[in-house]
Amino acid sequence: MEQQHHTSPQDKKWWEEPNRLLLINIREGDEHKLVPEELVANAQKFDATAFSLNGGGIVAFYDTKVLDHPKSKSLGDRDLLADVIPVAHREGLKVLARIDPSCASKIHSEKHPEWFSRDKDGNMYPVSGHYVTCPNGGYYNEYMLLIVRELLENYDIDGMWNNHGKFSAWDTGTCYCNNCRRIFKEDSGFDIPMEEDWKDPIWLTFNEWRYKQIAKWIKKVHDLKNQIKPEVVWTAAVQLMESWDFSRPGGWDVDYWIEHQDVITVECQRRYTVPWWPGAQAKYLQTNAPDKPRWMTASYFYPWWRVYSAPEEENRFWLAQQFAFGTSTWLHINGGYSDYFDRRGYKPLQEVMNRQGRWAEYFDDAKSVAKTALVYSRFTMDNYAGDSPEKKYLDHFRGYYLALIENHIPFDILSDKFLCSKNLDKYSVLILPNTACMSDDSAEAVRKFARDGGTVITTFETGMFDEMGKKRDKPLFEEAFGGEYLGYTRDNLKSSYANIEIRDDEMLKGIGDTDILPNDGSMVLFRPDASRTVPLTLIPPVQAHAGSTISIPEYSLIDVTTDHPILSYGGYGEGKTVYFSNQMDLLFYRYGFRDLGMLLANAVWAGLGEAADIIVSAPENIEIAYVSQSERKLVHLINYPVGIHLNTGWRRPGQTIIPAKDITVKLKIENLTKVRLLNSNLTLEPKYVNGWAEVTVPELSDHEIVVFE
Structure with missing residues (x-):
């Protein structure tokens, strides 16, 4: 469609x-x-x-x-x-x-x-x-x-x-x-x-x-x-x-x-x-x-x-x-x-x-000028996730959504029913968070997007079922991912880790001085070919016994590693495919570990490359919108209220809006004449560095619009 x-x-x-x-x-x-x-x-x-x-x-x-x-x-x-x-x-x-x-x-x-x-x-x-x-x-x-x-x-x-x-x-x-x-x-x-x-x-x-x-x-x-x-x-x-x-x-x-x-x-x-x-x-x-x-x-x-x-x-x-x-x-x-x-x-x-x-x-x-599209799949939620829509699908979608918000990456949300070349042409990055159900036509549009120079990022069981939930004999993206599915998943990975194999890889930017990252849930066993880069592999659960949730302190030694990739990526045609074979997006949503969100965001930044045209430095509770009108670009800054987090089963609303100070907004823009803040009624003086215009918003209350004329 x-x-x-x-x-x-x-x-x-x-x-x-x-x-x-x-x-x-x-x-x-x-x-x-x-x-x-x-x-x-x-x-x-x-x-x-x-x-x-x-x-x-x-x-x-x-x-x-x-x-x-x-x-x-x-x-x-x-x-x-x-x-x-x-x-x-x-x-x-x-x-x-x-x-x-x-x-x-x-x-x-x-x-x-x-x-x-x-x-x-x-x-x-x-x-x-x-x-x-x-x-x-x-x-x-x-x-x-x-x-x-x-x-x-x-x-x-x-x-x-x-x-x-x-x-x-x-x-x-x-x-x-x-x-x-x-x-x-x-x-x-x-x-x-x-x-x-x-x-x-x-x-x-x-x-x-x-x-x-x-x-x-x-x-x-x-x-x-x-x-x-x-x-x-x-x-x-x-x-x-x-x-x-x-x-x-x-x-x-x-x-x-x-x-x-x-x-x-x-x-x-x-x-x-x-x-x-x-x-x-x-x-x-x-x-x-x-x-x-x-x-x-x-x-x-x-x-x-x-x-x-x-x-x-x-x-x-x-x-x-x-x-x-x-x-x-x-x-x-x-x-x-x-x-x-x-x-x-x-x-x-x-x-x-x-x-x-x-x-x-x-x-x-005002029109979105996002270069990244996140796919929402109602077919997957119904026909794959069935009676567990949150655990099996929505938490994946939510996790990638949250990673994009917290890392201030503008993005659109595209329906799985509208996956066609005409609708994908304006994007540089396409994200499929455990989009398990997909039609043949949609899959071909995704592959063409990558062959033509785009970056496709997928997680877990993406492309393993048709749109009505029937398991496919051969996953849709095996060739595009550059490897071979081994035919089964590994479950119950509580207390497992991701082993950092390539410390200076672009996907690990900002992670810092650590050898491991936390892992849990399930993962698809996948064997990439020699052309693929594998920055993360699986360390099996470190537990007191099978099924336990924790190890004995004296015996918490990591002494077994594997070559099973948690993250692999490489070229496909003129573009690139990135595959998180575990449930990275779901784990970020459930646990909130900043490192997992950074991995998801880094995959997008790497895919954007030179197409990236906005960088915002702000606390993670600030959401941005990046839109365009005929004679100007607009950056919305939205300040989420904060509160004490409780695990009650009900989302406790944030009760306090804490003003955020000194937010920097950088745009790749030409012919700039003026930068204004609508809510604060201020005019800002931009700095220009290598084709980028940078301004600092002195204070954000609840909602501000930065207007680049």
Whole structure:
């Protein structure tokens, strides 16, 4: 697949401009508290350009005429959309109506039982006095379209967005309704497996089918909207990567939706996952949908405590990542009309969004100029990692992501479905972190990239399975790696080491005075040929006995080494391939050893070579974004808040933003006229050395943009 490219008209539509949005969810019972003028005035305090308001689906917050479409119980004779939209438009704000097809009332379940999801015993899934509906049923494909039509034809809405249109809505189980059984049988020839089994090829086929069924519904709504009122924006919220437990059973894969939305929107609300999740999702959209406007929700609250504010320090860098990587913030405020609400986050978030408004010209049409691409593989996460997606795949991806952040290397995130020569040509380095599942066409594009002069970096079992998880007879990159796979892995390597064979190798730059590095986990046994460089080899576990986790102090002698390479690299065509045969990326993520992150980063720096055009010297908790506009280059500096690390199973949010001082930024740039700091409002005097311009940022608070004119 290639990325979708669209030609924008000279005069942009409103949603193609930089936006700051509010997602306002009204609860049943709060309607009488809503005063349109006050709502709009509050939105203006955030410098919002648009906001969303409840439309219809579960309940209607407008004067619906669709049969059996229930109105909100406290709505009375009000019509919130009719009340609010004129006031918003008078003040220059756009309004989106929210629809939610995820569940319906018991009245519908009695009249149309075929509309609803069923468990394997044929029972409906109850949620909050309603029942979960099926994306293959008539509620989604007929009834919701009546609601969409009514909203488009009767209200001057500027946009419409879909919330929670998915299988297994609200954490319910797999759907075994007659519609799903029939359609899956017609499409695949198989019955739906009665148990979730990630080793069963039919289950994998069913899982992939769910993704494509949701995409069909997204397209159906988009087509209807374009028939009735094409000037209205249509978007459907989705989640990526860290929310696999939500997206996978729901059938959410944004790659299949890109061409069926006017704006690509992702949600980013859970806070117990990695702190760079907003940046990861924004990078993914920026890379794979470069010519589509992109929005991302950010919750004012914590997911399970919808009226309790997340810490200011966390929200600041959460929103900074979105902005830096080209995604407009859509701030989600739930329960704002409640009698019990935490208002402490309002003022700082108003400050952040007003700053985004002042910086809008530095957001508009800013394009990533990263020379490195990190591949994210949903096929690997599903069809290889199966019921252990974090341990077997995501921790690899997270580890390389973290190494790039901490070493301040700009990078994009490319979908495994978009691995083709056209999409790879702009990069110098391609990273495949345990990308076990890959199609033949994708693999050939990767090999061609290396043959044509690029550097390909891979880890562990990359290329050993096809895209649907079938083990290959011959790994895809054996020739490119310059050697021979021995056919098996070595596991249980706790207390093992990597032996440094070549101390001054470019891959070991900055490691210092040590003979060994820590190792663990598993590794693929691989025999490189004589042309390959092998800087690291395996030292087997040093243990008290097989299976122990530590050695006896008196007997902790390393007296056995091997020639099994942990790292090997060499030329391939005009380029280079680098192979970490162990789980180097996963180990860095789990243990955080700085040396392992340096190894991963050094492989990238070596691959970039003369193509490297930015060097930033800053603490590891500073993330950078490097983007370009027509007459300038921009370097975003984002300061992650810090705190005491605890191993609780919940990511403790950073509570303190510590100002960073004297950060140096070097760019390889010509015709430089001025360097400015937007947040600090300072002009900097660059130094010029061998074609590089260097400036020092005296102090970074939460977010700064260095503008090179």
